[in-house]
Amino acid sequence: MSANAPGTPLPQGIGRITPGWLTIVGLAAVAVALGIYAYSLEASEGLVATGLRDLGTMGGATWGLYVTFVVYFGGVAFGGVTLAALIRLLRLDELRPIGRLGQLLTVVALLLAAIAILVDLGQPLRGLVNLFLYARPQSPFFGTFTIVLSGYLFASLVYLYLDGRRDAAICARTPSRLRWLYRLWAAGYGDSPGERARHRRASFWLAVAIVPLLVVATSTLGFVFGLQAGRPGWYSAVQAPAFVTLAGVSGVGLLIVLAAVVRRVAGSEDRLGLNVFRRLGGLLLGLVLVYLFLLATELFTATYTGEVVERRLTEALLWGEFAGIFWAALAFFLLSLALLLWQALTRRWSIPLLVVAGLLVNLAAIGKRYLIVVPSQTHGQLLPYPEGSYTPALGEFAVIAGLFGLGVLLIALFMKVFPIVELPEEEVPAGA
Amino acid sequence: MPKYAMAVDLERCQGCRACVEACKVENNTSQGVFWMHVFRLEEGEYPETRISFLPRPCQHCDNAPCVKVCPVGARYKRIDGLVLTDYERCIGCRYCEVACPYGVNFFNWKQPAENYYMDWSDPDIQPASGGEVPPYRNPELDGRYGSEQKQVAGGGHFRGIVEKCTFCVQRIEKGLQPACVTVCPVQALVFGDLEDQESPVSTYLRGKQSFRLLEETGTEPRVHYIGGRTPGTDVREIEPVEGRVGA
Ligand code: SF4
């Protein structure tokens, strides 16, 4: 194997620290610091520092912003790795350049979801031990902790690793400070045609195995809520399909945003061309349509046949305390739908518009997750408790901001050590 | 093996909330925590209003959703029917709290010792207290109960875990009645063993019409209500208890 001439830089700006990158990393680090500070206050005072309180006589919501984001990050993770697997499975070669981004997004989002669970626990240290020591499969939470976290995490790490071997082998040809890493990662992979074929087969079968697993796992996330007969608004059969669809929506939406950023900063305009975005846009359009259909079904049943408490809950959503979030989320969904439809119909796709749509659906998804988690607690009591209320404390927002900062930080770091967009085939000398 | 249950006679209950107080004293529950709660309800429009009272302990459900959802098995059902929380195992996820349809679970939002009703730092009480803050724990509530020998009695053990009514396990195991039952001035609460035909609860329930709260949710509660009816949907709570815990 021929080494590249010394002096040839690694692709996609790896290892080169630019002022722009430093700014982003700096901002992200500030957010993380803020989050850590907010959590340290919470850790010393107890969860009393949050806006959460008990249901019933205390008139609060005991699950709030943190659980909202556990569900949101879990959904994003699902979207990322499922898309990566589908690319292999359905041989969507056009989309291959974003495969790694999808896998990375999953790993990062899972980590954030796990942290969000831990900050929500009253006894986080015990949680780390007991959740594994005394795991009970009967609890729908078991699905979240084990299948979702470890299953996804395992699948996406294996995926990231296997899919990255070829690029690692390519990078290892260039002398650099990171060469040891590339050599380790490539683990003897030399990218001969035979190896390439085997590699392809392996990732195909891996995809066959994980897609159903992922759907099941995300459904269990829906079951965390959907199986609770005593909580109006949660007990519903559409809960699981709606969870999976919304997960796809937020995952694909975020991927569009990330891909647009990567395209700019990693100089991959040619690899991440308009055709990639067009495909993603079409996918997002389909998912948004399905989701809106499920949402309409759910709302219609709740308003039409719903029992008294169920109706009261719907009223709080449509006109009451949560109306702002509800209508904003709906408006965001519809706006992004309009943006996507317009582009699809005129066949004129534009990356900025797609990014806007991607951001909108993510904001809407967060809003929708919040509306699943909170109102059923404050307005869904079956016994005659007074209506409750929940306003997240500043600290909760800071912790969430810290989580996003951590996500940005991790992705930015990854971009400086490894090609975030799969290297093109042509860079491999034929028959090498 | 006994099959513990409670009967609540809504015709007798006068809404005095003595049981609520007795429970707080017996179990050392901290501010804002009501293992036993008595709803004081009003229905209809003035002058056609109707007042009713509804005591609400934990229902010690036979098919308890809180037990089903607990990810670590801290919430469990004993063979005698008590639904208890293992304070040493609970991780404070509060899943039991959202799963329970009766709103009987309470989380320790802050250090229990910082959550007294009395402000022990108040200078006015310093002469009497000598600057001491009484310990929150007490040996009886810290003991281990049942064949499992788990720490399940009393409230306010640690910050960050969930607690709820235990039917006063520490009293039952000594052959005593739960504190709320003992203290009720009109004997609206009756406790005992359903297996034993001669127990107070069996004799009290015999031949009387009874119902259980929110039976449609499939929880199979162990608390039987006599007289009255399930609160309708247009009832209002006239005197909610002071419940919020401040930061
Ligand atoms: S009333 Fe609630 S806490 Fe008590 S056993 Fe039933 S579900 Fe569990």
Ligand code: SF4
């Ligand atoms: S808060 Fe404690 S008892 Fe309740 S479900 Fe979580 S671990 Fe179990």
